Amino acid sequence: MAFRPSVFIFDEPTANLDPVGTLEFFKTVESLKKTDEHTIIIIEHKLDELIHLVDRVIVMGKEGVKLLEGTPYEVFGENSDLLIKNGIWIPQTALLAHKLVQNNIKLNNIPLSIDEAYNSFKKFKPLGNGLKRENCTELTHHSSPVLDIRDLSFAYDDKEVLKNLSLKVHKGDFLAIIGANGAGKTTLAKNIVNIIHPPSGKVFVEGKDVLKIPTEELCHKVGYVFQNPEHQFIKNTVEEQLTFGLQSRGFPSEKIVNWLDSTLEKFKIKQYAKSSPYMLSHGQKRLLSVATMLTLGQDILILDEPTFGQDLKSSNELLTFLKTLNELGKTIIIITHDMNIVAKHAQNVLVMAEGEAIFNGSTHKLFKNNSILKKARLTIPPLLQLSVNLSQYYEGWNGMATVEEYVNALKPLKQN
Numbered sequence: 001m002a003f004r005p006s007v008f009i010f011d012e013p014t015a016n017l018d019p020v021g022t023l024e025f026f027k028t029v030e031s032l033k034k035t036d037e038h039t040i041i042i043i044e045h046k047l048d049e050l051i052h053l054v055d056r057v058i059v060m061g062k063e064g065v066k067l068l069e070g071t072p073y074e075v076f077g078e079n080s081d082l083l084i085k086n087g088i089w090i091p092q093t094a095l096l097a098h099k100l101v102q103n104n105i106k107l108n109n110i111p112l113s114i115d116e117a118y119n120s121f122k123k124f125k126p127l128g129n130g131l132k133r134e135n136c137t138e139l140t141h142h143s144s145p146v147l148d149i150r151d152l153s154f155a156y157d158d159k160e161v162l163k164n165l166s167l168k169v170h171k172g173d174f175l176a177i178i179g180a181n182g183a184g185k186t187t188l189a190k191n192i193v194n195i196i197h198p199p200s201g202k203v204f205v206e207g208k209d210v211l212k213i214p215t216e217e218l219c220h221k222v223g224y225v226f227q228n229p230e231h232q233f234i235k236n237t238v239e240e241q242l243t244f245g246l247q248s249r250g251f252p253s254e255k256i257v258n259w260l261d262s263t264l265e266k267f268k269i270k271q272y273a274k275s276s277p278y279m280l281s282h283g284q285k286r287l288l289s290v291a292t293m294l295t296l297g298q299d300i301l302i303l304d305e306p307t308f309g310q311d312l313k314s315s316n317e318l319l320t321f322l323k324t325l326n327e328l329g330k331t332i333i334i335i336t337h338d339m340n341i342v343a344k345h346a347q348n349v350l351v352m353a354e355g356e357a358i359f360n361g362s363t364h365k366l367f368k369n370n371s372i373l374k375k376a377r378l379t380i381p382p383l384l385q386l387s388v389n390l391s392q393y394y395e396g397w398n399g400m401a402t403v404e405e406y407v408n409a410l411k412p413l414k415q416n
Helices: 019-035 072-077 080-085 092-102 115-120 187-192 217-220 238-248 254-266 281-297 312-327 341-343 363-367 370-375 383-392 403-410
Strands: 008-011 040-045 059-060 066-070 147-156 159-167 172-177 203-206 220-227 300-304 331-335 348-353 356-362
Touching: 019 040, 059 072, 059 356, 066 072, 066 080, 072 080, 080 092, 092 383, 092 403, 115 331, 115 383, 115 403, 147 187, 159 187, 159 356, 172 187, 172 312, 172 341, 172 403, 187 203, 187 300, 187 331, 217 220, 220 281, 220 348, 238 281, 238 363, 254 281, 281 300, 281 312, 312 341, 341 363, 341 383, 348 363, 356 363, 356 370, 383 403
Parallel strands: 008 040, 172 331, 172 348, 220 300, 300 331
Antiparallel strands: 059 066, 147 159, 147 203, 348 356
């Protein structure tokens, strides 16, 4: 901005920002737009906070082909089927409207913002069980935690990053670790897997001090996907990267080949098998880093921003896959800024601020705690904000944060 250009091009500008930072950035964009002195081009998938600023949309398909061009209503309102089929992100309110139409619940128009959705939805009075998060009971764990952190503090030189942090994670949990940029989330994860060596007697994996677990044994217990996927690559080709762990453990060649074929197919990277990992797109690098981590079948999986750079289809497939692993008893820990992921997938949440754990509990309790959200620079998901707005009109709306919850609540309705 210091050069005062007439054209701004922003490529995923909010990718590494916390939720409040994202809103602050878009407010800056809004102030630029109001001057009417700049052409602004944004490559972005966080559409809910941005859509009210957009005049024109160009949707790019595979191999540089332009799929669609038009106003936001022409693109998102009239072509949701095509966009979803091609794995393109669309506003959450438009996605919700699309799912409702599929369930024979008709709307007058496809809303692209919270205000528009409010006007479309306030005529309904939910009859279904959309409020599952409000009715859930707290789980009581009788077994020992698989991960136990006891008053952990850590500093880089003189800068204290973690401050007396304690956390217990039990087998089969799906935990989200969230907070502002610089809160200490990644540092905590690196202490858990002993990339950064914690003090003795502070981090325990399956009841054993992590400092006393041999590296090879720890790698078989805990899988870790780095925030930067390139930090995980140690081989020259995609297939070498994927098979290295299995070869080092002495798996037979036939089993390795079968696993490689199924994994390349599952993660949609088969055509890149002979390519260098560094030549992939960021989204493909992320998929490869996740696939590499899964080779050893660990019971605890820690993923740092696993959906960053992914299109809608890849993100959904990855999260569905993680949910399946979780249902099979795997413990999943995700570090994320995406509050939609937290709402849809996390059972429990650890909120960090300035190196401290300021909240540790169920997801639905977090979303009702405005003071914690404010302190940690977090926002509630768009559909939960819609639910809050609608509940002022009719209390039966309160507490819904996902597309599935809205659909469940509205399915039983019979319209004139």
